[in-house]
Amino acid sequence: xxxxxxxxxxxxxxxxxxxxxxxxxxxxxxxxxxxxxxxxxxxxxxxxxxxxxxxxxxxxxxxxxxxxxxxxxxxxxxxxxxxxxxxxxxxxxxxxxxxxxxxxxxxxxxxxxxxxxxxxxxxxxxxxxxxxxxxxxxxxxxxxxxxxxxxxxxxxxxxxxxxxx
Numbered sequence: 001x002x003x004x005x006x007x008x009x010x011x012x013x014x015x016x017x018x019x020x021x022x023x024x025x026x027x028x029x030x031x032x033x034x035x036x037x038x039x040x041x042x043x044x045x046x047x048x049x050x051x052x053x054x055x056x057x058x059x060x061x062x063x064x065x066x067x068x069x070x071x072x073x074x075x076x077x078x079x080x081x082x083x084x085x086x087x088x089x090x091x092x093x094x095x096x097x098x099x100x101x102x103x104x105x106x107x108x109x110x111x112x113x114x115x116x117x118x119x120x121x122x123x124x125x126x127x128x129x130x131x132x133x134x135x136x137x138x139x140x141x142x143x144x145x146x147x148x149x150x151x152x153x154x155x156x157x158x159x160x161x162x163x164x165x
Contacts, residue, residue: 014050017062017066018047018050020063021062025043025067025070026040026043028070028071029043031120032071032074033074034077037078042077045073046069046073049073050065053069060131060134064127064128064134065134065135067121067125067131068134068136068137071135111153115149115153119146121135122143129144
């Protein structure tokens, strides 16, 4: 069965993708679920939309498509409220810059939402720049600009003297 045809996403392949990607989607939903919404419910809604999607064709990694769907689900859930985020799931809490004593997780939390989300998807979820762009619905150029801006802000927040030292 060819996998590049949207109608070819059968129940077995959908189950494989769900088993492979559920943890990452749930982690994303935990970070972006608005107050009063259960992250597990939002993750489930993400997979329901994924299965129902008539336009999905397996191009690239399914996680990139799922992150875009998860983002839409979380945004839909928070239309009347400001999107609240929580700490990232990857290990940054224990890392401290020796000069400033600030935790990297604290510095990440201070980033504007759009910059933090780009960094989170790129480094926390391991997506490529083009996959982050698809997930966020922006250009690759915009993603690179956001990531570079975030890295500059993090560098300043952590008290590092810049690239030269």
